[in-house]
Amino acid sequence: MPEILADEQKIQRSLVIEIGAGKGMHALSFAKQNPDKHLIAIERTRNKFDAFFKMTQTQQLSNLTAVHADAIAWIVQALAPHSLTQIYLLYPNPEQHNPNQQWLNMPFFEFLLSRLQTGGEIVLATNIEPYIDNAEEQAGTLWCLPTIRQEVPIDSQRTHFEIKYLARKETCWQLTMTKPEGYQTRFDAWQAN
Ligand SMILES: C[S@@+](CC[C@H](N)C(=O)[O-])C[C@H]1O[C@@H](n2cnc3c(N)ncnc32)[C@H](O)[C@@H]1O
Known part of the structure; x- marks a missing residue:
């Protein structure tokens, strides 16, 4: 799916991704505050993604796409070169060692x-x-x-x-x-x- 989605969104709005969106707090407020941009927010942990997805269902933001996936695999398959205007990596919290x-x-x-x-x-x-x-x-x-x-x-x-x-x-x-x-x-x- 994804490359087509990214290409279509790019034509209409500037495309932004968030990697490791958690329960989507930043994603939801970003989408509300930036109606001229389309945010694809990616989260791989099932329970966090479910909480995020539930919120997207109640808030119905047409410029927000919530994706349950490993961001690396998804981005490699889905995004065209030079397609993004911003990338958010908020508190990725790696294993310290x-x-x-x-x-x-x-x-x-x-x-x-x-x-x-x-x-x-x-x-x-x-x-x-x-x-x-x-x-x-x-x-x-x-x-x-x-x-x-x-x-x-x-x-x-x-x-x-x-x-x-x-x-x-x-x-x-x-x-x-x-x-x-x-x-x-x-x-x-x-x-x-
Ligand atoms: C410490 S949490 C921060 C969540 C949120 N950004 C916040 O600040 O509240 C890091 C999140 O990144 C997600 N994550 C880490 N690597 C990821 C990847 N490759 N693809 C998608 N999500 C990833 C984890 O599942 C986790 O929910």
């Missing part, structure tokens, strides 16, 4: 970048300081992306995890990475040949 689970350490991150339009943004938020430090480093040195690092305001309430961490007085950080003009990935070369 396994750096391979951090999105910017994965080879898949290059594929994700190939789906982003020029000027498109990836927004990563976390309460784990070594995660944001590594993400900032990898974004600059490995992926050659301009970045902005900010502390998340203490009254921010975008997601359930964000609310929980800020209530505990933990610091949360956000890294915004932008795809610059002329950026090439190996997937662009592969598509072109």
Whole structure:
């Protein structure tokens, strides 16, 4: 299904994805606040997705698609190159001892970048300081992306995890990475040949 869906949505509205949407708190409010954008929010854990999907049924937002899937497999199959304007990775919370689970350490991150339009943004938020430090480093040195690092305001309430961490007085950080003009990935070369 998915590539057709992504192509159709792209024509009408700017396309945004959220990976690991949990119970959909950010997805629902984003869709309400951005009627000119279409958000595809992906969550792989069944009970969280079910809670999210239930909310989408009651709120009937035509610019929100909730997807129950592993985001990596779904994105590889579904999204056309240069189809996205924004990608949200909010509190991905990897196993601390396994750096391979951090999105910017994965080879898949290059594929994700190939789906982003020029000027498109990836927004990563976390309460784990070594995660944001590594993400900032990898974004600059490995992926050659301009970045902005900010502390998340203490009254921010975008997601359930964000609310929980800020209530505990933990610091949360956000890294915004932008795809610059002329950026090439190996997937662009592969598509072109
Ligand atoms: C710590 S929770 C955060 C949920 C939500 N973003 C929030 O901030 O409240 C991380 C979520 O990402 C989901 N997740 C992790 N890897 C994923 C993947 N590859 N595809 C889809 N969902 C994923 C997990 O199932 C989990 O619900």
